[in-house]
Amino acid sequence: MKAIIQSALNQAKLTDIQMPTFSPISLEIETKYAPLLRYDLLKLNGTITTTSPQIMGYGGTGAVTRVGSLRSNSLLHQKVLVLNPWGTFQEKIISNIPPLVIPIPDNVALKEATALVGGADLALTLFKIIKQKDKQVLIYGADSVTGLVLMQLLTRHTDINFIPHVRAISKTYLNERLDEYNIEIAPNIRTNSRLIIDLAGPAINEKLFKHFAHGDEIITVAQKNTPGMQFISRPALPKDYQFLMNEIQEKRLFIPINRTFSYQDFQSAIIFQQNNPSRGRNLISFID
Numbered sequence: 001m002k003a004i005i006q007s008a009l010n011q012a013k014l015t016d017i018q019m020p021t022f023s024p025i026s027l028e029i030e031t032k033y034a035p036l037l038r039y040d041l042l043k044l045n046g047t048i049t050t051t052s053p054q055i056m057g058y059g060g061t062g063a064v065t066r067v068g069s070l071r072s073n074s075l076l077h078q079k080v081l082v083l084n085p086w087g088t089f090q091e092k093i094i095s096n097i098p099p100l101v102i103p104i105p106d107n108v109a110l111k112e113a114t115a116l117v118g119g120a121d122l123a124l125t126l127f128k129i130i131k132q133k134d135k136q137v138l139i140y141g142a143d144s145v146t147g148l149v150l151m152q153l154l155t156r157h158t159d160i161n162f163i164p165h166v167r168a169i170s171k172t173y174l175n176e177r178l179d180e181y182n183i184e185i186a187p188n189i190r191t192n193s194r195l196i197i198d199l200a201g202p203a204i205n206e207k208l209f210k211h212f213a214h215g216d217e218i219i220t221v222a223q224k225n226t227p228g229m230q231f232i233s234r235p236a237l238p239k240d241y242q243f244l245m246n247e248i249q250e251k252r253l254f255i256p257i258n259r260t261f262s263y264q265d266f267q268s269a270i271i272f273q274q275n276n277p278s279r280g281r282n283l284i285s286f287i288d
Contacts, residue, residue, distance in 0.1 A: 003055050003091070005055055006043065006054050007052055007053045019092065021094070022066065022094055023068055023096065024071075025068050026068040027067060027071055027094070029095060032060075032079075033062075033110055033284065033287075034057045034059065034060035034089055035284075036270070039118060041273065057084075058085065058118070059081070059082070060093060061079065061110045061113050064077060079104045081101070081245075082100060089266070100238075102241050105246070108248050114283055115256075116244050119144070120149040121244070123149035123150035124243070126219070126221070127153040129232065130197075131160070134160065135195040136189040136195070139165065140197065140208075141222070143166045146199050151185070167277070169277055177256065196218040197220075198218060205223075257283065258281060259272065260283045269284060
């Protein structure tokens with residue numbers, strides 16, 4: 001079968017690989033879509049250390065085509081969201097860890113479920129933290145998938161005031177999404193005891209350091225080991241994805257999706273994501 005392999009630093013290729021061993025605890029999933037994440041690019045360029053060669057990708061969606069004798073037959077032919085640390089950029093995925101395969105409801109599209117990974121799941125983690133803090137919030141990098149989902153969750157489920165911040169190039173895009181998703185932002189917030197959410201990374205550190213000097217609390221998902229900032233990285237649970245998919249079903253949550261690239265054109269997908277601002281999740285399609 002075909003798979004996209006990171007073969008070395010800044011090098012990836014489409015190649016043939018053998019199917020992994022299928023066991024009584026296995027599920028075989030025919031891959032339909034996989035999200036192209038910032039995480040994938042950071043591994044590719046060496047910012048995140050990884051071993052090579054390695055199948056790229058962490059999340060994906062597809063249909064269960066084979067069920068091991070110790071797994072539930074009810075999963076056969078179901079569409080599922082799968083999380084696989086050993087790679088998902090491949091035509092078929094063998095999953096041996098039951099909690100990492102989550103059925104997708106009928107009213108949730110495969111693309112929507114795919115785009116939950118690496119953005120919406122992170123937004124839900126931040127949402128839970130923000131609710132506990134109960135502070136007014138500034139969100140930097142709010143045009144990202146994480147930012148747009150976070151603002152929807154805050155609008156639907158809290159009365160917390162928040163204001164988004166984006167680069168000038170993204171203001172029109174942000175305003176369009178605010179209207180489309182019925183996101184309610186605060187006209188202004190008080191200038192003391194604020195919670196700053198950093199989704200943008202080092203490019204805005206000058207602003208973040210000013211917030212730190214002012215006494216604001218800073219939470220970041222984009223940079224580790226930076227003085228004055230609390231780095232957050234927590235795995236999402238199956239119930240978290242189930243919650244998000246239920247929000248989609250109930251029309252309370254909309255997932256921004258940008259472009260879909262064939263797995264045969266994955267190099268174009270990587271170049272596109274490296275050189276364009278966030279306009280929704282880009283997906284890799286394994287549908288011929």
